[in-house]
Amino acid sequence: MVRSLLTFVPKPPLLLSNKPILPLTALVCRHRSTWRCATNSPAPGPPSTPLASTKSASTPSVHNHYRPARCASISRQTRETSVSVTVDLDGTGQCDVQTGIPFLDHMLHQLSSHGLLDLHIRADGDYWIDDHHTNEDVGITLGMAIAKALGDKKGIRRFGHFVAPLDESLIEVVLDFSGRPHVEYGLQIPTEKVGKYDTQLVREFYMAVAGNAQMTLHVNQRAGLNSHHIIEASFKAFARAMRMAVELDPRRLDSIPSSKGALTDDVALQN
Numbered sequence: 001m002v003r004s005l006l007t008f009v010p011k012p013p014l015l016l017s018n019k020p021i022l023p024l025t026a027l028v029c030r031h032r033s034t035w036r037c038a039t040n041s042p043a044p045g046p047p048s049t050p051l052a053s054t055k056s057a058s059t060p061s062v063h064n065h066y067r068p069a070r071c072a073s074i075s076r077q078t079r080e081t082s083v084s085v086t087v088d089l090d091g092t093g094q095c096d097v098q099t100g101i102p103f104l105d106h107m108l109h110q111l112s113s114h115g116l117l118d119l120h121i122r123a124d125g126d127y128w129i130d131d132h133h134t135n136e137d138v139g140i141t142l143g144m145a146i147a148k149a150l151g152d153k154k155g156i157r158r159f160g161h162f163v164a165p166l167d168e169s170l171i172e173v174v175l176d177f178s179g180r181p182h183v184e185y186g187l188q189i190p191t192e193k194v195g196k197y198d199t200q201l202v203r204e205f206y207m208a209v210a211g212n213a214q215m216t217l218h219v220n221q222r223a224g225l226n227s228h229h230i231i232e233a234s235f236k237a238f239a240r241a242m243r244m245a246v247e248l249d250p251r252r253l254d255s256i257p258s259s260k261g262a263l264t265d266d267v268a269l270q271n
């Protein structure tokens, strides 16, 4: 079911409200001084100073190894929503998100802060129905941006896991940028709503991100009583697990971490 997300065909945009939807270029320009994505500038190459030349070529490091910035921007419009996402996987936790869903914004701040992802998100949607479409489409677009920023996934650690507490809640997240979208969702949230947020939308969000980032994702609840705590702990664990998985492994900077040599959809899904 998740894989069907990958066959999404964009529909023509519909004017959702009187609020103008700024093109993404306009949005990121406001952050030109701090957002590496906005300038499309590659990460600096290895320094040519004598200090660098004294380092043995047999000891690669993520610091002296040239690679382009791992940033991506995606804009996605349908008849239901309009979403723009810019993500920098090597960020510092800068977060500027306005989805129109306050609780989702709160969770995206957890993802950015604890995952050290820089996130810029703007969304508008058919909130007069409910938050379902916008919540899901933010997840879809974020997943697409993560996949684009990862590229062929060369050099990443690929797997990530974390167990995050929040008071009585204890949530485990294990993930793999396998190229094979799959979600096992084990949260048991005791209330239908947290504030105005429908707690069924948590699963929808994780399904959307994992499906489009081509990620295997397990979210397990070891303990928890309070709905807000359970959800927030899951996002903190998701953030730290993602940070672990996308970080570069200095022992294999030049190889794709797969015995079959590929972690993108075309090849990975065949096996």
Ligand SMILES: [Mn+2]
Residues within 6 Å of the ligand: 106, 228, 232
């Ligand atoms: Mn909170």
